[in-house]
Amino acid sequence: MPHDWLAFAKSLRAIAQTGQTYTDNKYELERYRQLEALTNQMFAVLGDVPIEKIEQLIIPDKGYATPKVDVRGAVFDEAGRVLLVREIKDGRWTLPGGWADVNESPSEGVLKEIFEESGHRASSPRLAMLKDRSLHPYAYYSPDHIYKLFYVCTHEGGAFVPNNETDAADFFARDALPPLSEGRTLTVDIHECWAFAASNAPGIYSD
Structure with a gap:
């Protein structure tokens, strides 16, 4: 059964967004930001498009990640x-x-x-x-x-x-x-x- 890498990347992005919202630890905040940047790179690879295009597609959002x-x-x-x-x-x-x-x-x-x-x-x-x-x-x-x-x-x-x-x-x-x-x-x-x-x-x- 093939892996749904897009779903994995979406889940990681949701974790990164929610983590940035609720953590009060500056080191954890930086790690969540790094995770968010990594998921953008994953989307770029999966879509075979420049990462700049992915960053333009993503709607800026904060708080608990929801659809x-x-x-x-x-x-x-x-x-x-x-x-x-x-x-x-x-x-x-x-x-x-x-x-x-x-x-x-x-x-x-x-x-x-x-x-x-x-x-x-x-x-x-x-x-x-x-x-x-x-x-x-x-x-x-x-x-x-x-x-x-x-x-x-x-x-x-x-x-x-x-x-x-x-x-x-x-x-x-x-x-x-x-x-x-x-x-x-x-x-x-x-x-x-x-x-x-x-x-x-x-x-x-x-x-």
Whole structure:
């Protein structure tokens, strides 16, 4: 059975972060900082990328190490097409979304992300599913442990507004999806949101 070196590196990074938070010994603090630097080197080797890129990817964090939360919104028009946005970074399409913010519920956050990235307004977010990113085949690895929350929302209208993250927004039919930014959204994510929307399930309370 192959070893999951990425999971090992994530665990070591969590130990280093938590250790820096709770130790009051300056020698232990230095060792935890060294461990953190070593885990960055491990991520660079595992991803075959320069360590500088790893350091840019890692979200600065302090305190007890916990997973990050990514919220994504599936908005469907009257024809049943899904709203996608095109990422400037890779030129591919994804469900609008991003990191959950402090002092904001996930459902509030997803509505904000939809508007900021697409220019379209949405309402009535229903939590369709929660995924542990590490257990699914997203295109690139992340040094962070991430939970992905997918919401199905009601379309309230709007039009694309230029912004610094996306350069287009459009609706797509189920059998005509564009090339996806698979580090953010997989085809199966969209299909599962479609199925949830069709079921008229009430969703899971998430505030």
